[in-house]
Amino acid sequence: MTTLITKTVSKACVPIIILFSVSLLFAGHDLPGGGFIGGVMFASAISLLYVAFGLKYIDSIYSYQWDKWFGAGLLLASLTGFGAMLFGYNFLRSLYMLVSLPLLGDVKLLSTTLFDIGVYLVVIGSLLYVFKGTGEDE
Amino acid sequence: MDLFTAITLAVFLPFIMAGILPAAEKVLKNRIGWYATATAFLSLLLVALAVPSVVNGENVQGSVAWLPSLGIEMSFYGDGLSIMFGLIVSGIGILIMAYSNEYMSKREDLSRYYRQLLMFMGSMLGMVFSSNIIQLFIFWELTSITSFMLIGYWRNRPMSVYGATKSLLITASGGIFMLAGFLVLNIITGTFDIATVLQNESMIETIKGHEFFLFALVLILIGAAAKSAQGPFYIWLPNAMEAPTPVSAFLHSATMVKAGIYLVARIHPIFSGTDAWFILVSGLGIITMLAAGFLAFRQTDIKGILAYSTISQLAYMMAMYGYTTYQYPGIGVAAATFHLLNHATFKACLFLVAGIVAHETATRDITKMGGLRKDMPVTFIIGSIAALAMAGVPPLNGFLSKEMFYESSLEMGHLLGGPLEYLIPAAAVLGGVFTFAYSIRFIDGIFLGKRRSEHLPKHMHEPSLIMLVPPAFLAVLVILIGLFPSVAVHYIIEPAAAGILLQEVHLHVSLWHGFTTALMMTIITFIAGIALYTKYDTIAAWQDRMNARYPWFSINYAYDRIVNGAPGKSAAFAAVMQPGPVKPYLVALLLLFLVLGAIPAMLVATTLVPADLNFNVPPYEGILLGLIVLAALGTAILRKYLHAVIAVSAVGYLISLVFIYLQAPDLAMTQILVETLFTIIFLLVILKIPQTFRENLTRSVLARDLLISSAVGITVLVLLLNATQGIASPFESISYYFIENSVPLARGHNMVNVILVDFRGYDTLGEIVVLCLAGLGVYNLIKSRSDSK
Amino acid sequence: MDTMQQVPMILIALPIIFAAITVLFRSKSGLQKALNIGVFAILFVMSLSLLFHVWNNGILVYEVGEWGKYGILLVADLLGAGMVVLSSLISLMAMIYATDYMDRKALDATFFPLFNLMAAGLNGIFLTGDIFNMFVFFEVLVLSSCGLIVLTGRGDHTKMADKLEAIFKYLILNMVSIILMLVAIASLYATVGTLNMADIAVKIAYLAETGTLPWHIHVIAMMLIVVFGYKAALFPLHFWLADVHPSAPAPIHAMLSGMVIKVGVYGILRVHYLIFQESMFMLQPVLILLSLVTIAVGATSAVGQYDLKRLLAYSSVSQIGYVLLGVGMGTAYALTAAMVYLVNHAIAKSMLFLATGETLYHAGTKDIRKMGGFVQSAPFLSVIFLIGAMSIAGLPPTGGFFAKLVLFDAGLGAEYYIPIGIALVFAIFTLFYLFRTWLSIFWGEVKEHDKEDTYKSRNPTIAIKISLALLACVVIFLGVYPEPLIVLSSTIAEQLLDPQPYIAAVLERSVR
Amino acid sequence: MNNTLLSVCIALLFAIGTFMILRRDMIKVVIGITVLSHATNLLIVSTGAFLGGRAPIITSDDAGSPSGIIFTDDLASGILAPVIPEGTEMVFVDPLVQALTLTAIVISLAITAFLLILCYRIYQEHGTTDVSEIRRLKG
Secondary structure: OOOHHHHHHHHHHHHHHHHHHHHHHHHOOOOOOOHHHHHHHHHHHHHHHHHHHOHHHHHHHOOOOHHHHHHHHHHHHHHHHHHHHHOOOOOOOOOEEEEEEOOOEEEEEEHHHHHHHHHHHHHHHHHHHHHHHHHHOO | OOHHHHHHHHHHHHHHHHHOHHHHHHHHHHHHHHHHHHHHHHHHHHHHOOHHHHHOOOOEEEEEEEEHHHOEEEEEEEOHHHHHHHHHHHHHHHHHHHHHHHHOOOOOOHHHHHHHHHHHHHHHHHHHHEOEHHHHHHHHHHHHHHHHHHHOOOOOOHHHHHHHHHHHHHHHHHHHHHHHHHHHHHHHHOOOEHHHHHOOHHHHHHHHHOOOHHHHHHHHHHHHHHHOOOHHHHHHHHHHHHOOHHHHHHHHHHOOOHHHHHHHHHOHHHHOOOHHHHHHHHHHHHHHHHHHHHHHHHOOEHHHHHHHHHHHHHHHHHHHHHOOOOOOOOOOHHHHHHHHHHHHHHHHHHHHHHHHHHHHHOOOEHHHOOOOOOOOHHHHHHHHHHHHHHHOOOOOHHHHHHHHHHHHHHHHHHHHOOOHHHHHHHHHHHHHHHHHHHHHHHHHHHOOOOOOOOOOOOOOOOOOHHHHHHHHHHHHHHHHHHHOHHHHHHHHHHHHHHHHHOOOOOOOOOOOOOOOHHHHHHHHHHHHHHHHHHOHHHHHHHHHHHHHHOOOOOHHHHHHHHHHHHHHHHHHHHHHHOOOOHHHHHHHHHHHHHHHHHHHHHHOOOOOOOOOOOOOOOHHHHHHHHHHHHHHHHHHHOOOHHHHHHHHHHHHHHHHHHHHHOOOHHHHHHHHHHHHHHHHHHHHHHHHOOOOOOOOOOHHHHHHHHHHHHHHHHHHHHHHHHHOOOOOOOOOOOHHHHHHHOOOOOOOOEHHHHHHHHHOHHHHHHHHHHHHHHHHHHHHHHHHHHHHO | OHHHHHHHHHHHHHHHHHHHHHHHOOOOHHHHHHHHHHHHHHHHHHHHHHHHHHHHHOOEEEEEOOOHHHOEEEEEOHHHHHHHHHHHHHHHHHHHHHHHHEOHHHHHOOHHHHHHHHHHHHHHHHHEOEHHHHHHHHHHHHHHHHHHHHOOEOOOOOOHHHHHHHHHHHHHHHHHHHHHHHHHHHHHHHHHOOOEHHHHHHHHHHHHHOOOOOOHHHHHHHHHHHHHHHHHOOOOOOHHHHHHHHHOOHHHHHHHHHHHOHHHHHHHHHHHHHOOHHHHHHHHHHHHHHHHHHHHHHHHHHHOOOEHHHHHHHHHHHHHHHHHHHHHHOOHHHHHHHHHHHHHHHHHHHHHHHHHHHHHHHHOOOEHHHOOOHHHHOHHHHHHHHHHHHHHHOOOOOHHHHHHHHHHHHHHHOOOHHHHHHHHHHHHHHHHHHHHHHHHHHOOOOOOHHHHHHHHHOOOOHHHHHHHHHHHHHHHHHHHOOHHHHHHHHHHHHHHHOOHHHHHHHHOOOOO | OOOHHHHHHHHHHHHHHHHHHOOOEHHHHHHHHHHHHHHHHHHHHHOOOOEOOEOOEOOHHHOOOOOOOEOOOEOOOOEOOOEOOOOOOOOEEOHHHHHHHHHHHHHHHHHHHHHHHHHHHHHHHHOOOEOOOOOOOOO
8 A cells, every 4th residue: 555656645635634624623613524523534644644654654753642642632621621610610511702813803712612622632542542553563 | 224234235245345355365365265254254144134023024125226217126125035045145155165265275266266156155145135036137147157157166177167168058048048937927017026026916816817827937947947957957067066165065055056946935926826836846846856866876976976966955845845736835835945944054064074075085986985984083973964964864954854845745645636646755755765875875985884095095184173163063053953943943944934925834843743654754765765775886887887878868968969069060051051152142132132122012012113104215315225235235245354344334435425315414524534444444453364264154043143133123123113203292302402502502503513512512521531442442452462472 | 519519520520530631641650549549539528428418408410511401411319329429439449459459560551541431431320311421421331341351450360362352242242232222212312302311201201191102112111121231231131241250350340240230220220210110010020030030040150160250250140130139129118129239239249359359369370179278378358258258148247138138028028929039049049159169268278288388478468458448347337237228228219219309300490 | 204215224234233243253243233333323313303404504594583492391380391382494404313423423433443453352362253262251
């Protein structure tokens, strides 16, 4: 599978896919998408890299500890839940704020976005962790 | 101090003292036995406080709140019967603990020994004073457990372990039945309190007329018989002789084995006066009496002889308590109670003597003994007195109660009439003859005759005073009760009998009461006993021969077969039940699902399939669904992993198309992405697993699996067709809330995402936890490889 | 007061957060030991305070995200809060024990996060008021137990191949049962349009009252029996248990046998008694029949085992049969009995398993035939094991006695004479195999004399002794004064039979 | 309302999946589990309470006035929410079942991935993929 074409194609595609996955993450609240879909897409992109270049090569450039990703994601998601408690609300109550920023105009800030980012990180981390585990073990 | 407190204290004092015994041992070291003796003495005093009031017919009664929700109180009841038992338990307890000071070597684990003895004593006292049957049962089982511990005192000796196991299995299993009996009794009466039942005549009448009467009686008697080594349950007692001898004297002759007798006496007012009571209790007693008396012949272990004699003596009491007719419910009660007291004195004494003998000769085999009278004359005298009392020789106490036994047997036979008029007294005499023979054997074999010095140590002498005084004291009691029975009868026996018969009892017991039939029977007993004793060895040899020839004709054989054979049988059963591969387990699960699903379909279903089936779908959807089924069939038919995996991912991709058709864009995207990733992982895995195995589908396996899977399919179809009939009116789906509120409250336009992160964000939290777990689990799986090498 | 309201959520969220933290900061096991014991102690105290709160102030309902019944509710009624107390107690003890028992490698790797998530899964199941959420937490529980089974401890003589095989069976069967659960939940939603259990209950009750209850609701009830029966190891769904439980390291074994199989019982108590009251006439005979077979099969299989952990696993099968017998009989008293039995079995069995782990470490083998005479070298374990065995066998003065007493009393009172008769007979089996085992391990002669020196060096550490001794104290306490437990259980039983307060507490809330 | 053809398709998937999990080859068993999961996902979506014509994404056209639906229960007066006023039409498909399905997909993905690695490890330890040979734990 590690032909030159796949390598080139994936080099070109992966950044685009990652960008797309991030946009899916943030657009998810209003359009199809969301943390989960974005995460799976990100994971697919990286797995494409793994398949194209081989695990060893990627690891030699940068060895990602994907378990930290899902740990962080889980922490982020659950702390978002706790965040509401600090404001005197129940766990996971969503908070909403409309902020006017220069250049961007009115931006709606939602605590659920943070939660969704947590989901995103967990999905990426755990899927890639599993993926790497499968591929690595000889 | 009021008497209730005294009795409560008497029960709990031994437990408390046992609890702080390890601390006391640090101070007292080897003299810890006197600490235990003092405890027993205190308990005796506390129990004795109640004697005057009970003699006057005033019973001690009281309770403390304990488990109100079950209707169980911690209640103690001291009537004549329990006071008598209390005196026996704590009184013999003093002697035993004192005796143990010398008997138990200083190297032994004295702390454990006395702790368990004290706990046993407390349990026994608790048992006899309990008014509540559940409380009684708790103490009852505690005596079983402490007995088990004490039998197995020498924990590394195989025979001790064997004996301990046997006693626990039999007595505790009996206990379980007894508990059931108590519960049945509770169903009938609605109370757990015996005193309440005893004081309520109409309740007793209800019990006797109730349809569960026989159930309750049989269940309780099983427990009592197991504890008192009666009937087929006797087998544990001979093996219990592995315990240290003071323990045997205390538990397995004088007190614990009498717990069953106590229970029979306790429930006597409730159940007696019925044919069932007579047949079961007396029948059991008489058969056990004869069998155990006869079997004692081939025993060569001096404690074994005593064990069998204990069984047969307990059976006397059993038989006497069973003597009952409708008009005269308690014919043998006084006699039995008196014999109970007497037996405690002479049998404990005999065991202590046996302990001395074994201690001095370093053997328990009677065939190696003989002629010890010269070396230990005092022991000889004490032992002879006790053995003669057991044989029923005047003027000792055993004579008096045996006379009463004969009298009550005669009376019972007379009341029944028919052949039983002669059979019952004859059986009683035969039991007496056996008793006479083995009692003489005990004296003759150990003390009389020629000394067989080749087996015995050179220097044998009387033991120290500490070991001699307790049996001597008991021997004196044996004589005193025999000569002046009225004291014991007035203060102990009459109140005890009154406690059983629930009315005042006046007895006239004296050594000489005229030339009665009973006396005739006693004389016959002596003559026949002497005659039998001349044939003693012949009979013993015959028994040995028969035992060797027909080993299966014994209850011990059955017990060993069951206990040793059970594991093998069970392992064979488990091997069949639990064959190993996952497939039968899956089949079991699916079959249970099918069977359970079929039950409502057969019982309550009106129409299995709803009428309005809707096949009206656009053709492209039909084609799509057809393709899905085709791809799924491919997974089943395609043999190669790679092909099957491609087929299954085709199913996945096609389903994502269905999702698009069903207006679920999020799902469709997820499905495509997940399917991609999943297929890659799947391919990576199967690349590493060469496909070597190929299943040969036999026709029968294929047919069976097809049957099961089509049944599953049909069940799901029927369920689904019924379930998709729409929400049952008048209800509506909660989805309206999400549709209505996702913009105004959750500020999101994609409802599915809003549900995932907001309305049901908590589910998503759980879901990402599952993802993390998969990651962590896979890590462990991969790492486990290095562990296994 | 306000903080009290948050406790149900914290009981679930705290271990999850902690799991995340321990994933991020792995490989500092020394610090992690202390921290985790601290967290589990906090959880235990909080669960107790929750139980007291519920006892005094009635059912506590917590809206996650504040969406009323449209979101997910946590409902802490007495049953849920009681189960949480039980699971917190056992997981605290197992955690204390595990810090010294588990291999260093396991502690450094994933033990702590997995164990935290297991605790979160248990609490999540016991507190949730939403049936789909229950499914999610079932999966949390299953996957965390699978991950934990692979880890090793010092008395763990199971080969890795066996562990993997056990997990495979467990997961495959679990997937099938969980698929059944999803089918059942989806069908339920399609029929009543809601996922909240109280909401479902009141709607089904309404349909039954008006005579328009669709018959497939009964099928759903039956399917859920399969699902929960699988969790509880009800015959013929019990096969995995004897393979899976013995493969786990001792603290996990204790959690699995002590708490995780109780989840199935909880499921039946919660879901069937709340929602499927109408199907009870069909369910009860089925449950009684199956639980009797479970008792018989478990007890009969246990007698012949020489692998200590496997023997006790079969014993768990048989004991769970007793619990389900009480559940099946279904009177208030029988449900009380089931609860009392459940609690006693949970505590005594987990203690027994913890003691077993240490015994196996002491012996260096798992074959009972090679053990003997350990009372000399391990007197402490001997006492603990004996107390556990007595409790399971139902001998006083341990909690197990009252459990059996109440169960038999309830059964006879409800006129189930033959089932109780059968249960009685198999109680003798229990007595037999447990005491035979105890005797052959601790009494008798030392079988492997060449190992006597190693025996001396392999003794329980302080942490292990503390956890075992505390559990033993609880067992004895329950045997001497079970009144609080019985009162609590009977109140729970009343609440189960009359779900109105539960429904009212959940539904009577205004929605934003 | 109902879609019988879809139901039949789901039932067939269930039957095929069941047949597959009864096979002796471990990998085939996992494939069977996957088929069953697919079938279940499809089943959950198909049990959606109502079938409007549109995906559950609100566009700016939809913003409308409150519809008068009662969402608060009142047990005393017998109101079991939600109560829908007459004539309310639903243009969307049921979003809840989709969310549930998404959760179910993710969970079954996680477990199946774990199961796959497990199979690989079992193959390493036992050297076979025949489930009837993987029977060291028995009796």
